[in-house]
Amino acid sequence: MENPSKIIEDDIEYSLGDFDGNRVLYDFDKISIYLNAKGKLLFGDQFRIYDEDKDIIHKLCYYFIKDQKNCQKYDIDPRKGILLSGPVGCGKTTLMTLLRHIIPTNRPYDIIPCRNVIFSFNHLGFKTVEDYGNTKSFCFDDLGIEPMGRFYGKDLNVMGEVLLSRYELFIQSKQRIKTHATTNLDADELEEHYGHRVRSRMRKLFNIIDFDESAGDKRK
Template structure:
């Protein structure tokens, strides 16, 4: 892992602290950070324990997924290109129930505290809010803020004053329009595969998602870490 982190106000952007302990993520020449993935993993392991409890650990089988997410987060253009990822797009993180998608997205954003980061919102919460407030919710989540929509596909159909609405489908259409105008990315976690997403949200949303996201997938045989 290498490459750039420019425009840093922090004199030590390669040093992050967890519980009073400093973790060096690589080398810094005054203009950019050259990240060392093994050091990044050591930091993430410690940060994960502080966020999720002492039982947290980065499993060997997850390191490839972490490498992709970390390369994306630090905008390592060369590594992302090799892994066929576009740093201008968002992340669509897919995998079985309990494989750790949400925890990963909560964790890797701490790698870049100096950058504007995303808020993680459960998709079902957006639908529940729509049921109470109505179509303003779609407008609100289609705005210029940074979001990661968590557990896309498990939310129910929305209903407001008798009108049914595929709320997250409409939110994604709005986010696509925002992406085209501003290049502000959206991130998603989901248990659904590409075919299931198309069945749930339709061809027009699936087509837009191809333009918006880098697909990162856990192996379908990944075990449930909650068990």
């Protein structure tokens, strides 16, 4: 049996904790070492984990490793997806790109900028809504700041329709196919952009994890 507590990157083996033959006993110091190394591979040598982000990273780790005790403590439902919210440049997309690697056996999700969904709709029409309402897992990046879609002269709140489709998929599938997203907007702004019906569905689709409003722009 392979040891699920070990991950190999660039011929270097990283440990995430100890495997007792049935389950992994995760060690967050070891997870941090792995995430730092994987981050440098993905984003370059300038990548680092910031001390002020450790609470957010711990919550995301609890979610991805399905730590039931800590998920319950922080009101995180492992059956739902993640909506990671915070100011521009605080590292939301980076973390959602990075954290999906800590459990290699988990079903991966594609990270799709919402503006790309709109561009696709403008070209292909409602086939785009069908394509992103399928059984794959997605993380929609920069939710809520995308423009309206337009196809043959008709405007559509495309991401609103996609989210409704993803909600139907979520409640109908036995596997609870997940949807993730990142956003710069708060709950009121999302409701203003998508309407009450979509906002209501989002509550059932997502665990909301927020960066502090004072989180700095790491791209500077």
